[in-house]
Structure formats: structure tokens, C-alpha cells
Amino acid sequence: xxxxxxxxxxxxxxxxxxxxxxxxxxxxxxxxxxxxxxxxxxxxxxxxxxxxxxxxxxxxxxxxxxxxxxxxxxxxxxxxxxxxxxxxxxxxxxxxxxxxxxxxxxxxxxxxxxxxxxxxxxxxxxxxxxxxxxxxxxxxxxxxxxxxxxxxxxxxxxxxxxxxxxxxxxxxxxxxxxxxxxxxxxxxxxxxxxxxxxxxxxxxxxxxxxxxxxxxxxxxxxxxxxxxxxxxxxxxxxxxxxxxxxxxxxxxxxxxxxxxxxxxxxxxxxxxxxxxxxxxxxxxxxxxxxxxxxxxxxxxxxxxxxxxxxxxxxxxxxxxxxxxxxxxxxxxxxxxxxxxxxxxxxxxxxxxxxxxxxxxxxxxxxxxxxxxxxxxxxxxxxxxxxxxxxxxxxxxxxxxxxxxxxxxxxxxxxxxxxxxxxx
Amino acid sequence: xxxxxxxxxxxxxxxxxxxxxxxxxxxxxxxxxxxxxxxxxxxxxxxxxxxxxxxxxxxxxxxxxxxxxxxxxxxxxxxxxxxxxxxxxxxxxxxxxxxxxxxxxxxxxxxxxxxxxxxxxxxxxxxxxxxxxxxxxxxxxxxxxxxxxxxxxxxxxxxxxxxxxxxxxxxxxxxxxxxxxxxxxxxxxxxxxxxxxxxxxxxxxxxxxxxxxxxxxxxxxxxxxxxxxxxxxxxxxxxxxxxxxxxxxxxxxxxxxxxxxxxxxxxxxxxxxxxxxxxxxxxxxxxxxxxxxxxxxxxxxxxxxxxxxxxxxxxxxxxxxxxxxxxxxxxxxxxxxxxxxxxxxxxxxxxxxxxxxxxxxxxxxxxxxxxxxxxxxxxxxxxxxxxxxxxxxxxxxxxxxxxxxxxxxxxxxxxxxxxxxxx
Numbered sequence: 001x002x003x004x005x006x007x008x009x010x011x012x013x014x015x016x017x018x019x020x021x022x023x024x025x026x027x028x029x030x031x032x033x034x035x036x037x038x039x040x041x042x043x044x045x046x047x048x049x050x051x052x053x054x055x056x057x058x059x060x061x062x063x064x065x066x067x068x069x070x071x072x073x074x075x076x077x078x079x080x081x082x083x084x085x086x087x088x089x090x091x092x093x094x095x096x097x098x099x100x101x102x103x104x105x106x107x108x109x110x111x112x113x114x115x116x117x118x119x120x121x122x123x124x125x126x127x128x129x130x131x132x133x134x135x136x137x138x139x140x141x142x143x144x145x146x147x148x149x150x151x152x153x154x155x156x157x158x159x160x161x162x163x164x165x166x167x168x169x170x171x172x173x174x175x176x177x178x179x180x181x182x183x184x185x186x187x188x189x190x191x192x193x194x195x196x197x198x199x200x201x202x203x204x205x206x207x208x209x210x211x212x213x214x215x216x217x218x219x220x221x222x223x224x225x226x227x228x229x230x231x232x233x234x235x236x237x238x239x240x241x242x243x244x245x246x247x248x249x250x251x252x253x254x255x256x257x258x259x260x261x262x263x264x265x266x267x268x269x270x271x272x273x274x275x276x277x278x279x280x281x282x283x284x285x286x287x288x289x290x291x292x293x294x295x296x297x298x299x300x301x302x303x304x305x306x307x308x309x310x311x312x313x314x315x316x317x318x319x320x321x322x323x324x325x326x327x328x329x330x331x332x333x334x335x336x337x338x339x340x341x342x343x344x345x346x347x348x349x350x351x352x353x354x355x356x357x358x359x360x361x362x363x364x365x366x367x368x369x370x371x372x373x374x375x376x377x378x379x380x381x382x383x384x385x386x387x388x389x390x391x392x393x394x395x396x397x398x399x400x401x402x403x404x405x406x407x408x409x410x411x412x413x414x415x416x417x418x419x420x421x422x423x
Numbered sequence: 424x425x426x427x428x429x430x431x432x433x434x435x436x437x438x439x440x441x442x443x444x445x446x447x448x449x450x451x452x453x454x455x456x457x458x459x460x461x462x463x464x465x466x467x468x469x470x471x472x473x474x475x476x477x478x479x480x481x482x483x484x485x486x487x488x489x490x491x492x493x494x495x496x497x498x499x500x501x502x503x504x505x506x507x508x509x510x511x512x513x514x515x516x517x518x519x520x521x522x523x524x525x526x527x528x529x530x531x532x533x534x535x536x537x538x539x540x541x542x543x544x545x546x547x548x549x550x551x552x553x554x555x556x557x558x559x560x561x562x563x564x565x566x567x568x569x570x571x572x573x574x575x576x577x578x579x580x581x582x583x584x585x586x587x588x589x590x591x592x593x594x595x596x597x598x599x600x601x602x603x604x605x606x607x608x609x610x611x612x613x614x615x616x617x618x619x620x621x622x623x624x625x626x627x628x629x630x631x632x633x634x635x636x637x638x639x640x641x642x643x644x645x646x647x648x649x650x651x652x653x654x655x656x657x658x659x660x661x662x663x664x665x666x667x668x669x670x671x672x673x674x675x676x677x678x679x680x681x682x683x684x685x686x687x688x689x690x691x692x693x694x695x696x697x698x699x700x701x702x703x704x705x706x707x708x709x710x711x712x713x714x715x716x717x718x719x720x721x722x723x724x725x726x727x728x729x730x731x732x733x734x735x736x737x738x739x740x741x742x743x744x745x746x747x748x749x750x751x752x753x754x755x756x757x758x759x760x761x762x763x764x765x766x767x768x769x770x771x772x773x774x775x776x777x778x779x780x781x782x783x784x785x786x787x788x789x790x791x792x793x794x795x796x797x798x799x800x801x802x803x804x805x806x807x808x809x810x811x812x813x814x815x816x817x818x819x820x821x822x823x824x825x826x827x828x829x830x831x832x833x834x835x836x837x838x839x840x841x842x843x844x845x846x
Contacts, residue, residue, distance in 0.1 A: 037492065045482075045490040052713065053476060059468075067468040069460065069682040097520050098711045105706040112536050113547065113571065124536065124547035140708075147705035148536065259492040261713040282570035283528040285563075288521045288711070290475065290684040 003335030004420055016417040023367065023414050026407045031368030033404040038187070038346035039395040040255055040312075047311050048257040051298040061296060066289040073277055074265070078292040082265040084302035085220055086251055087233040092267050094276060097287045100252035100264035104214060105144050107248050107266070110279050111177070111210070112148055117245050117275040119210040123148075123177065132170055132179035134162040136349055136377030136388045138187040141180040141216065145379070152379035155179070157186065161193035164200040171206035178212040184231050185219035188349040188377055188390040190342020195232055202237035204246070213238070215249040221302075221309050222255060223344040224316040228306050235267055244269040253295060255346065256305065256312075263288075263295050319393040322401050323348050330409035336416040348391040349377070356415040357386045363411035369404045426758030427843055439840040446790065446837050449830045454791030456827040461610070461769035462818040463678055463735075470734050471680040474721040484719060489712040496700055497688070501715040505688040507725035508643055509674055510656040515690050517699060520710045523675035523687035527637060528567050530671050530689070533702050534600070534633070535571055540668050540698040542633040546571075546600065555593055555602035557585040559772055559800030559811045561610040564603040564639065568802070575802035578602070580609065584616035587623040594629035601635040607654050608642035611772040611800055611813035613765020618655055625660035627669070636661070638672040644725075644732050645678060646767040647739040651729050658690050667692040676718060678769065679728065679735075686711075686718050742816040745824050746771050753832035759839035771814040772800070779838040780809045786834035792827045 004012065059067050062076040073079065074095025083090040096103045107116075115122040123129050130151045133142060137157075145152050153170060155162045161183065170176050181201070183193040193201075201213060215234050223229070238247045245268070253262035268276075299305050324341050327350070331337045338351045352360055357374040364371055372390040375381040391408070393401050427435065482489045485499045496502065497518020506513040519526045530539075538545040546552050553574045556565060560580075568575050576593060578585045584606065593599050604624070606616040616624075624636060638657050646652070661670045668691070676685035691699075722728050747764050750773070754760045761774045775783055780797040787794055795813040798804040814831070816824055 039492050042488065042491075045488075049482075052479060056475060059472075065465065065468075067681045067684060068465075069462050069677075097525075099707045099709075102520075102707040109532055109536060109706075113532060122547070124545070140705075143705045147702065254492075258490045258713060260709050261490060261711045279570065282563075282566045283532075284522045284525040286522075286683050288684045288714070290681060291711070291714075 004416060005335060007420070009421060012417055012421050016421060019410065019413045019417060022410045023363065026367045026410055029368070029403070031403060031407065033368060033396055033400050033407070034370045035392050035396060035401070035404050036370045036372045037395070038255070038392050040259060041315065041395055041397065043315055044312055044394070045258060047308065048298070051257060051294050054294070054297065056290070056293060056297065059290070059293070061289070061293045064289070066293045069285045071289060072281055072284070072286045073273070074287065075289055075292045075296065077296040078263065081296055081299065081301065082251060082267070085305060086217060086249060086267050087230055088235045088249070088267045091270055092235055092273060094266050094273050095287060095292055096264045096266065098260055098262060098264060098291070099254065100216070100218065100250040100266070101140055103264050103266050104141070104216065104250055106280070107212070107214070107276070108144055108148060110276070111212070114279055116210045116212060117272055126175070128175050130173065130176045132167060132176060133379045134179070134181065134186075135379070136188055136390070137180060138182055138216070139372070139376040141214070142379045145180070154379065157189060157191060159191065161186075161191060161197035164197055168200070168204065171204050171208075171211060174207035176206065177208050177210065178214055180214050180216065182216050182218060183234070184217060185222060185342055185345025187218070187345065188347035189340050190345045190347060190349070191340065193231070198232050198234060198237060202234060202243060202247070203241040204243070211246060213247040215247050217249055217251045218255070219345040220251050221305055222312070222346070223309070224313040224320060225343040228309070235269065239269065245272050248272065256308065257295065261291070263292055316394060318398060319401055320348065322398065323391055323393045323405055326405035326409050331412050334413070334416070337412055346392060346394055348393065350389040350391055350412070352387050352389060352412055353416050353419055354385040354387050356412070356419055357383060357389050359415040359418065360389060360408075360411045363414050364408055367407045367411065369407045371408070427839060428758060430843070432844060435840055435844050439844060442833065442836045442840060445833045446786065449790045449833055452791070452826070454826060454830065456791060456819055456823050456830070457793045458815050458819060458824070458827050458831075459793045459795045460818065461678070461815045463682060464738065464818055464820065466738055467735055467817070468681060470731065471721070474680060474717050477717070477720065479713070479716060479720065482713070482716070484712070484716045487712070489716040492708045494712060495704055495707070495709045496696070497710065498712055498715045498719065500719040501686065504719055504722065504724065505674060505690070508728060509640060509672060509690050510653055511658045511672070511690045514693055515658055515696060517689050517696050518710060518715055519687045519689065521683055521685060521687060521714070522677065523639070523641065523673040523689070524563055526687050526689050527564070527639065527673055529703070530635070530637070530699070531567055531571060533699070534635070537702055539633045539635060540695055549598075551598050553596065553599045555585075555590060555599060556802045557602070557604065557609075558802070559611055559813070560603060561605055561639070562795070562799040564637070565802045568603070577802065580612060580614060582614065584614060584620035587620055591623070591627065594627050594631075594634060597630035599629065600631050600633060601637055603637050603639065605639045605641060606657070607640060608645060608765055608768025610641070610768065611770040611811075612763050613768045613770060613772070614763065616654070621655045621657060621660060625657060625666060625670070626664040627666065634669060636670040638670050640672055640674045641678070642768040643674050644728055645735070645769070646732070647736040647743060648766040651732070658692065662692065668695050671695065679731065680718065684714070686715055739817060741821060742824055743771065745821065746814055746816045746828055749828035749832050754835050757836070757839070760835055769815060769817055771816065773812040773814055773835070775810050775812060775835060776839050776842055777808040777810050779835070779842055780806060780812050782838040782841065783812060783834045786837050787831055790830045790834065792830045794831070
């Protein structure tokens with residue numbers, strides 16, 4: 001095969017006309033397929049059904065009546081479970097409601113209304129707040145920054161995580177108040193931050209005393225290939241580097257048990273936990289302890305979680321294999337797009353030729369395949385090169401996924417040929 | 424019996440020495456009783472246990488997969504259930520997480536960070552925000568106001584609800600941005616707002632365009648004496664009066680099923696729901712739909728809820744009867760305190776002689792009986808007359824409640840005698 005950028009206009013036009021036929025055939029199928037969000041498939045949801053019907057006996061956990069008010073920071077056993085998952089201590093864990101995203105929002109919201117533990121002033125009192133956004137990244141992180149009116153600064157991702165030279169430079173600006181990170185199986189590229197990246201992140205010397213690493217460890221136990229590999233504990237790393245309060249780490253069971261009916265948590269220094277507990281005590285009497293208890297009873301400990309995750313892996317891996325197979329066979333040979341082959345997480349990040357992401361998205365949509373919006377992986381939806389697309393293969397059943405990838409590959413080819421012909 | 428304020432010093436001293444003996448006897452019992460918070464007793468919690476183990480079949484409700492992400496505003500059937508409870512329309516309901524308190528906090532927090540629908544500016548940009556606080560009232564409302572630095576203005580309660588003359592006067596100040604209300608079985612007095620009060624509230628003409636009634640209908644179906652009596656629908660009343668966006672109404676199943684594992688909701692104009700949905704979409708993908716579905720399946724409709732509430736009433740009424748019996752027999756005859764006899768809700772409000780609340784609380788504490796902190800029913804914990812105490816009889820079993828009320832009556836007598844003797 002020859003890379004298409006070395007072909008003549010005539011050759012390209014020939015290719016275009018055959019690809020157009022392929023595309024029209026796709027459209028003719030009247031498909032309605034969705035690869036837009038990182039939603040578990042229904043077979044994944046079924047894995048945890050027993051949790052919903054199991055007996056909870058006396059409803060007591062650690063001597064606490066789980067059905068009544070109280071215990072703002074969460075059940076001790078649930079804090080311990082998350083401590084094992086994150087490799088931290090139980091007293092460094094705060095258990096929240098059904099969504100870690102809500103906890104991230106709450107931390108940022110409280111930074112605005114009250115300030116964080118080391119804030120000279122609430123961020124709402126500042127004229128400008130800047131936040132570092134490794135790109136491509138998770139659209140919902142950027143949405144939180146956006147809803148609070150932050151200026152977002154793109155930081156390129158490398159194979160080892162965010163470009164730390166850029167980060168170290170950026171944090172010299174006292175208006176830079178934090179950074180969004182998905183350190184393991186990053187959304188969307190599936191990159192795992194290297195030990196060196198994590199060490200440099202923990203050792204940052206930001207000008208802002210309340211600079212905060214928003215460490216969204218959403219895929220902490222979500223390997224679908226190979227065994228569980230723990231990531232170095234960022235909370236300890238920050239403490240060792242003299243930055244004990246610099247990080248909030250987030251995790252949830254949304255993609256372990258049920259999205260929306262799981263348990264979310266954050267880990268941080270004991271000082272931050274105490275500080276947040278005080279602020280959160282004005283917000284709620286406590287979160288859903290019955291659901292915390294369900295999770296504790298169902299999993300017991302990290303081993304129970306990992307055993308459960310191997311069942312998810314068995315469902316996820318074939319889907320990612322399909323995505324990669326299609327890209328390897330139908331896109332890679334022509335040099336028109338690149339991608340990572342992640343070993344966990346929920347996404348494959350596709351890098352088209354510059355200027356081809358939106359067009360590919362539109363073509364796919366017209367052929368009945370919904371992808372995450374082009375640009376969504378960048379702050380304010382603005383992908384400067386218009387080249388990144390996020391593929392979320394978890395939700396469609398295998399057969400639908402094959403059809404969707406078939407369409408997608410055709411669309412990437414179409415968009416690339418249009419570009420090459422018009423260059 | 425003679426009212427003690429007409430007795431001579433000698434008579435009072437005699438009474439004091441006999442009451443002191445009673446008190447010392449109480450102390451000698453080494454009690455450890457709690458009447459501090461409105462927590463349901465464990466027999467009340469047991470009423471809903473079946474909800475936790477019932478089959479949810481396909482986990483589909485209204486065609487929605489309850490186990491997966493999505494449907495930010497809540498399941499349609501759950502919105503309908505709350506619409507029936509509150510006497511509003513389903514499209515005026517937003518279903519949240521486990522706590523209506525958290526929704527109240529979120530509305531105020533968003534007023535600060537983003538502004539409400541009709542706000543000229545986010546409240547965080549203002550030098551001062553004032554909020555009306557009917558007193559005595561609910562401490563957690565005041566805590567929300569306090570954590571955001573509001574100036575709280577006391578509004579006296581009457582038998583018909585807040586003193587509306589004062590409210591109508593106060594809202595002429597454009598810095599006055601809202602009012603906290605518990606319209607049915609108010610916390611702590613158990614007062615039900617009259618129709619006239621509700622009408623005047625809905626027809627307010629505040630100077631602030633974003634003045635907001637925080638209508639905490641926490642005890643909407645919580646009659647323990649007599650049948651359910653619906654309150655006029657405040658959302659419609661505001662709309663009719665030309666103030667469609669002026670109210671957020673809150674309710675939850677915390678005291679219907681499980682505190683902490685119930686479902687919270689708010690009702691408001693469709694415009695406010697849309698406005699809030701947009702802001703909340705940055706905060707979470709959605710709340711716990713499985714728990715919403717549990718509630719829908721378990722209760723079906725308002726009738727199901729009311730049938731369930733009659734079971735609560737059977738447990739609650741005898742407890743309130745004990746409280747009132749003790750007060751009627753051991754306190755009322757001496758003219759040393761007054762109180763309401765509520766027909767629903769969770770509290771009895773005790774009005775001691777001025778200057779006696781803190782002392783009564785301290786005496787009770789020393790005798791092993793924990794009451795809600797004296798002053799807690801006032802903003803910033805400052806009861807200007809030091810006379811209000813909140814009695815929460817739901818949590819202790821009947822026998823313990825009898826002992827606790829015995830102690831409390833003795834302590835009220837002690838504190839009153841100390842005051843009368845030293846006057």
C-alpha cells in the first residue's frame with residue numbers, strides 16, 4: 001500500500017469515486033449506531049445485578065445504622081475499600097454520592113465560593129482564573145472550567161502524560177490555579193502517565209499557593225488487557241514533595257458497578273479532607289450509606305474489585321480489538337490517521353489529517369453513526385487542528401460495533417480524500 | 424396550681440430545693456438519651472426494608488435503562504410521583520440525589536456562582552446579600568445562608584406562618600434576595616402556613632428581581648394526626664400572581680423511606696427547571712435512577728405514599744402524645760413555658776421563660792439528655808430571648824422518651840426557678 005499523500009490527483013480522484021460508492025452503500029443501510037459516550041454495555045451492567053438484590057442483614061456496617069442520617073465522610077469500610085483501590089490511607093478518603101464528577105464540580109465550586117484550604121481568596125473574587133488542560137482530554141472537565149468562566153490553557157499530551165516542561169513553565173503564572181488529569185488510560189488516548197511524569201507533577205512549585213491537581217483516576221482498575229498495574233499514589237507523592245494539599249484524586253464505581261448508581265469518592269491530604277468536610281457539612285447531612293454498604297458487602301476488598309474487573313475486561317477487550325482491527329486494516333495503511341492501542345479505559349483516540357475531524361464526524365452522522373462531537377476533546381470545543389475524534393466502543397454490541405467501525409473507516413477515507421484532492 | 428411568677432421568694436426557694444432533689448435523682452440514673460435531631464426511629468426505617476430487596480425486573484422504567492448514564496432531570500415516573508406529592512405538574516419537577524438539603528445548597532451556590540434565572544449578576548459579585556429567616560426555624564437552612572456569608576434577618580413566626588407584614592416590608596430592600604420557609608409542620612413549631620399567608624407570599628413584589636422563596640416542604644405528607652391535607656401549590660400560586668420564577672419548592676423521601684438513601688427533588692417553573700438543568704449539566708451526568716425506580720415501583724403513586732405514611736403516623740403519634748402529656752402535666756400548670764401541639768412533622772418547639780433555654784439545655788445535658796443546642800433555631804445560633812428549645816421525639820424508643828421528657832421537665836423547672844429566684 002502507498003500512503004495517500006504520495007498519490008497523484010488522478011489517483012486520488014479514482015479512489016474518491018470508489019470510496020464514495022462504499023459510503024453511499026453505508027448510508028443505504030439506514031443504520032442508527034452510537035459510539036459517542038463511554039457508557040458500559042448492558043452485559044456489563046448485568047455483571048453487578050446481584051448487588052441490588054442481596055440481603056443487607058441488619059443494615060449495620062462498622063456499627064453504624066446505614067439507613068439513617070449521619071457519617072458525612074462515609075462508612076469506614078467504604079473509605080477503606082477506596083483506600084485500597086487508590087493506594088492511599090482510609091483517613092485520606094471522603095465518600096460522596098453517585099458521581100465523582102459531582103465531587104470534582106463541588107471542589108471547584110467551593111474554590112469559587114469559599115476558596116480552597118490554601119487560597120488567599122475565593123476564586124470568585126479574582127478577575128481571572130486559568131486552568132491547565134492536557135489535550136486531547138475529557139470534555140466534562142473542560143465544561144466544569146467553562147461554566148465557571150476559567151481561561152483554559154492547552155497542554156499537549158505526550159506518550160508519558162502531559163508535557164511537563166510546558167506544565168512547569170505554565171505554573172509560574174499565579175493565575176494558573178490547577179490542572180485536569182486522567183492519569184491512567186487517559187480520556188481519550190488511553191495513555192498511562194509515567195512514573196517520571198507523576199513525580200514531576202507532585203513536585204511542581206506553582207506560584208499560586210492553592211494550585212490544585214484535579215487527578216481524575218476514573219479508570220484506576222479498568223485494565224482490559226493484562227493484570228492490574230497500580231499507579232504511584234499521587235497523594236503521598238505530593239506530600240513527599242512538600243505539597244501535601246496540592247491534589248484531589250477522584251474515583252468511582254460508575255464503570256465498576258452502575259453508572260449513576262455507583263459510589264464516588266475523593267482522596268486528598270487529611271488537612272484537605274477536614275477542610276472540605278467542614279464546607280460540605282453545610283451542603284448535606286450525608287450521602288447514600290446504604291449504597292456504600294452494598295458496595296462494601298459485594299466486593300469486600302480490592303481483590304473482589306479486581307476479580308469483578310476481569311469480567312468487564314472479557315467484554316471490553318473484544319470490542320477494542322474490533323476498533324483496532326478496523327483501523328489497522330482500513331485506515332493505517334494509507335497514512336491518513338493515527339491512534340493509540342490502549343490497554344484499559346473506555347476510548348480510542350483517532351488523529352485524522354488536520355482539518356478532517358469535523359468532516360468525518362458529519363459524514364458518519366449522515367450515515368447513522370454518532371461519534372463524540374469533533375472538538376469535544378478540546379477546551380471550548382475548539383480543536384486547533386480539527387483532527388481529533390474520540391471513539392467509544394463500549395456501548396454498542398459487537399455486531400453493531402463492527403458496522404459502526406466499517407462506516408467510520410469509510411468516512412475517514414472520504415474526508416481525507418476530499419482534503420488531499422482540494423489541497 | 425398557681426403560676427410560679429406569682430409566688431414569693433420563699434415559696435420559690437422551697438420549690439427549688441424539692442426540684443433540685445428531683446434533678447439529682449435524674450442525674451443519678453446515668454442516662455444517655457438523645458432528642459437532638461429529627462431522625463426516624465429504627466421501627467420507622469423497618470417500614471421500608473422491602474424496598475431494598477424487591478426485584479426490579481428489567482431495570483427499565485418508562486423505556487429508560489435505569490442502570491446506565493443519562494436522564495439528568497430524573498425518571499419521568501419519578502417526576503410524576505413527586506408532582507402528585509407536591510400538587511404540581513411533572514414537567515415542573517427535577518429529581519436530584521439523596522438529599523433535598525443538597526438541592527437547596529446547590530440552588531443557593533449557583534445563585535452565587537452563576538446567578539439565578541432573573542439575576543442581574545451572580546450574588547458573589549454583590550457586596551451584601553440579605554435573606555429572610557422566619558424564627559424559630561431550621562438550623563441547616565441558616566447554616567447554608569451562613570456559609571455563603573449572608574446577612575440573616577429574623578422574621579417572627581405567627582400561628583399562620585411568617586409575619587407577612589414584616590416580610591412585605593423587608594422585600595422592599597433590593598439586597599433581600601430570598602426567604603427560607605417550611606410551610607407545613609414548620610421546623611420546629613409544627614405550624615402550617617395558612618392559605619392567606621401562602622397567597623401573600625406568592626404575591627410579594629420584591630425589589631430584587633431574583634428574590635427567591637426557598638419553600639422546603641420537608642413534611643408535605645407527614646401528618647401523624649388526621650388525614651393528609653394538601654397545602655395550596657406554591658408554584659402555581661406564584662405563577663398566578665405574576666411571579667412564575669420566584670419559588671423553588673423542595674421535598675424528599677428522607678423521612679418516608681430512608682434518611683440518606685431516599686430521593687430528593689425540587690419543583691419550580693418550567694423556566695427555572697430548564698435554567699437549572701443547564702447549569703447542573705456541568706455538575707453531573709445524572710442522579711441515582713435505580714433508587715428513583717425503587718421508589719416508583721414501591722409506592723406507585725400518591726396513594727401508595729399516603730398509605731405508607733399512615734404506618735409512620737402510628738409510630739410517631741404516641742411519641743408526640745408523650746411529649747405533650749409531660750409538658751401538659753409537668754410544665755404548663757406553672758406558667759413557665761409554652762409550646763404548640765403539632766399534627767405532623769418531627770418537632771415540638773418549647774418556649775421557656777426568657778433566658779432559660781441555654782440553662783435548661785445545660786442541665787439536661789448534665790443529666791444525660793441531649794437536646795438540639797439552645798439557639799440553634801435562630802440564625803447564627805443567637806436566640807435573642809434565649810427561650811427556644813427544639814424537642815425531637817422521633818428517635819428514642821417510647822420508654823427512653825418518657826425518661827427523657829421526665830428529665831427535660833425537671834430541667835425546665837430548675838432553670839425557671841433559678842431565674843425567678845434571682846430576679
